[in-house]
Amino acid sequence: MAVTSNWCRCTSCHAGYGWKDKNFDFNKVENIDCLVCHDTTGTYKKFPTDCGYPPLKDKVFAGKKLFKAVNLSFVAQHVGPSTRESCGKCHFYSGGGDGVKRGDIDSTLIAPDKKLDVHMDAKGLNFTCATCHTTTAHEIDGRHYDTPAPGGLALAFPKYEGHRVRCESCHGLRPHRPKQKLFDWRLVKLNDHTDRVACQTCHIPLYARGRPTNIYWDWSTAGQFKDGKPIVKMGPLGRPVYHSKKGTLKWGRDLVPVYRWYNGTYSYILPGEKVEAGPEPIEIIKPNGSPTDPKARIFPFKPHLGKQPYDPVNKTLIIPKLFGPKGSGAFWADHDWKAAAAAGMAAAGLPFSGEVTFVKTIYYHALSHMVAPKEDALKCGACHIRKGGRLADISGVYLPGRDRVPELDKIGATLCLIALCLVTIHGLARIILAFKK
Amino acid sequence: MRLAVWVLIGWWLGVATVWGSVRGQNVGEQIAAPKYFKPPVSTADHSKFEALKKDFKSPQEVTKACLSCHNKAGEQFKKTLHFTWTWRGKDGRLYGKAHVINNY
Numbered sequence: 001m002a003v004t005s006n007w008c009r010c011t012s013c014h015a016g017y018g019w020k021d022k023n024f025d026f027n028k029v030e031n032i033d034c035l036v037c038h039d040t041t042g043t044y045k046k047f048p049t050d051c052g053y054p055p056l057k058d059k060v061f062a063g064k065k066l067f068k069a070v071n072l073s074f075v076a077q078h079v080g081p082s083t084r085e086s087c088g089k090c091h092f093y094s095g096g097g098d099g100v101k102r103g104d105i106d107s108t109l110i111a112p113d114k115k116l117d118v119h120m121d122a123k124g125l126n127f128t129c130a131t132c133h134t135t136t137a138h139e140i141d142g143r144h145y146d147t148p149a150p151g152g153l154a155l156a157f158p159k160y161e162g163h164r165v166r167c168e169s170c171h172g173l174r175p176h177r178p179k180q181k182l183f184d185w186r187l188v189k190l191n192d193h194t195d196r197v198a199c200q201t202c203h204i205p206l207y208a209r210g211r212p213t214n215i216y217w218d219w220s221t222a223g224q225f226k227d228g229k230p231i232v233k234m235g236p237l238g239r240p241v242y243h244s245k246k247g248t249l250k251w252g253r254d255l256v257p258v259y260r261w262y263n264g265t266y267s268y269i270l271p272g273e274k275v276e277a278g279p280e281p282i283e284i285i286k287p288n289g290s291p292t293d294p295k296a297r298i299f300p301f302k303p304h305l306g307k308q309p310y311d312p313v314n315k316t317l318i319i320p321k322l323f324g325p326k327g328s329g330a331f332w333a334d335h336d337w338k339a340a341a342a343a344g345m346a347a348a349g350l351p352f353s354g355e356v357t358f359v360k361t362i363y364y365h366a367l368s369h370m371v372a373p374k375e376d377a378l379k380c381g382a383c384h385i386r387k388g389g390r391l392a393d394i395s396g397v398y399l400p401g402r403d404r405v406p407e408l409d410k411i412g413a414t415l416c417l418i419a420l421c422l423v424t425i426h427g428l429a430r431i432i433l434a435f436k437k
Numbered sequence: 438m439r440l441a442v443w444v445l446i447g448w449w450l451g452v453a454t455v456w457g458s459v460r461g462q463n464v465g466e467q468i469a470a471p472k473y474f475k476p477p478v479s480t481a482d483h484s485k486f487e488a489l490k491k492d493f494k495s496p497q498e499v500t501k502a503c504l505s506c507h508n509k510a511g512e513q514f515k516k517t518l519h520f521t522w523t524w525r526g527k528d529g530r531l532y533g534k535a536h537v538i539n540n541y
Contacts, residue, residue, distance in 0.1 A: 001538065001539065001540075002537070002538040002539075003522070003534055003535050004535070014520075014522070015514075015519045015520055016520055017496055017497060026515060026520065026521060027515065029500070029504060029511030029512065029514075029515055030497040030498075030500045030501050030504070030511075031497060031500070032500055032510075032511055032514050032515060032520060033496065033500070034499070034500055034503045034510070035496070035499060053496065054496060056495075072493035072495075072496060072498075072499050073489070073490070073491060073492055073493050075499075076483070076489045076493060076499045076502065076503075077483050077484035077486075077489050077490070078483065078484060079483050079503075080479065080483075081476045095541040096541065100541070101541060137509075137513045138510065138513045138514045138517050138519075139513075139517055140517070140518075140519065144518055144524050145524045145526060145532040145533070146526045146527050146528070146532070147524075147527075214541070217540060217541060268532060268537050269538075270530060270532075270536065270537060270538070271536075271537075271538045284538065284539065284540060285537070285539060304540060304541070305540075306540025306541070307540075308540050317538055319538060361540045362540075363539055363540050
């Protein structure tokens with residue numbers, strides 16, 4: 001979905017105050033929220049529907065959850081460096097709940113053990129988010145849309161200085177070193193992978209190891225009621241499998257990632273951009289990369305399937321208005337997709353034909369968190385196997401064990417045969433010659 | 438003679454590879470957590486600053502108080518992705534949370 005027309009709900013995760021429509025003034029620096037990242041007391045929270053404001057008196061959200069009034073003076077007197085919890089106030093709950101969106105960032109990272117995350121392990125290395133996401137003048141390192149994350153090798157080249165967000169920027173490109181022995185072929189071979197296989201691929205064997213994550217979201221079934229009352233049906237993982245506001249949902253835990261070539265940049269389909277709906281899901285947010293790209297590595301992803309509103313005449317994705325008062329067209333108040341689409345598209349200044357259908361879409365999330373201990377890293381057999389390996393549908397590399405080149409096999413067999421013939425002839429010749437003497 | 442030369446070249450290439458890998462292994466080097474992973478100890482206790490000992494009525498007043506000392510933080514932060522939710526792509530199009538659409 002999109003932020004336009006849903007401001008106050010969605011800007012509750014904006015590091016600012018009062019972004020309630022498209023006229024928000026980005027030049028008023030007093031509207032920056034310093035406390036959300038620098039609170040160390042754990043008492044500072046933003047109210048989920050107040051355009052980024054914290055609750056200044058006790059308030060109840062959605063009829064059940066109490067948000068206590070924030071004591072601004074107390075929080076202001078206890079500011080300090082950012083913590084996992086402060087980044088997590090937004091990042092753990094993106095997608096509308098704990099762990100919903102990413103599958104590798106959720107509230108279990110407030111105090112994880114080593115098994116869950118070797119770096120953020122509260123009793124061990126105890127990294128904060130900013131330990132890796134190095135920040136200079138408030139530019140937080142990371143991948144931004146079509147711009148890859150900065151940093152690179154462990155070498156202190158000036159251009160890499162101050163950037164530590166990539167695995168290689170701390171560990172280097174050949175991170176596997178023997179502890180006791182002088183030399184270990186297995187580790188040499190592991191190091192030989194790093195030009196084609198990303199660290200994350202072997203070191204994040206499973207995702208959603210903390211909380212369940214959403215893997216399927218069908219908006220088309222939203223808006224059903226029973227006796228005029230909203231329906232919420234809970235599933236086995238303690239997450240809703242049907243919700244009148246959201247539709248049909250599927251959840252997963254301890255999931256095997258899918259693998260794609262990824263060069264650190266992404267492509268997006270923007271609202272208003274023409275896109276054909278076919279039988280395959282539309283790739284609305286997808287990683288770029290190919291085997292011929294020297295920057296690309298095989299990388300793990302969480303795929304997220306969705307079914308979302310689409311304008312079959314203009315062939316564009318629709319921005320629906322979800323949040324708002326009754327009569328505004330908001331879907332969560334009026335339960336009418338056409339009205340929601342009309343209101344949302346008007347707010348975005350985009351054309352809308354009046355028709356709404358639903359299309360299948362897919363969004364790939366790159367996984368980089370919840371790095372498992374080294375013992376849990378993928379074993380050779382997980383990839384180098386004839387059938388059913390993790391990289392079964394990766395093309396562009398020769399993977400010993402999975403692939404075979406029939407010609408090569410034939411050449412080998414022919415060479416063996418020739419050798420055998422020669423040995424036989426040679427042997428025979430010697431025997432015959434021996435008799436001749 | 439030719440054959441002998443090739444065998445010799447092959448042998449030395451083999452030796453060089455093995456030697457190179459052993460050397461490349463940085464034998465015995467431990468990966469220790471460098472010191473810079475801990476943020477430096479602060480020289481300021483914010484609860485002692487007069488500017489913060491106020492009964493703030495709105496969060497904007499707090500930000501103004503912070504900016505009275507950290508007078509560059511505002512200008513820096515207001516240009517970042519976390520504030521603008523806007524990212525100008527290399528293709529000239531506007532990305533950022535305020536402009537893109539997802540399937541959640």
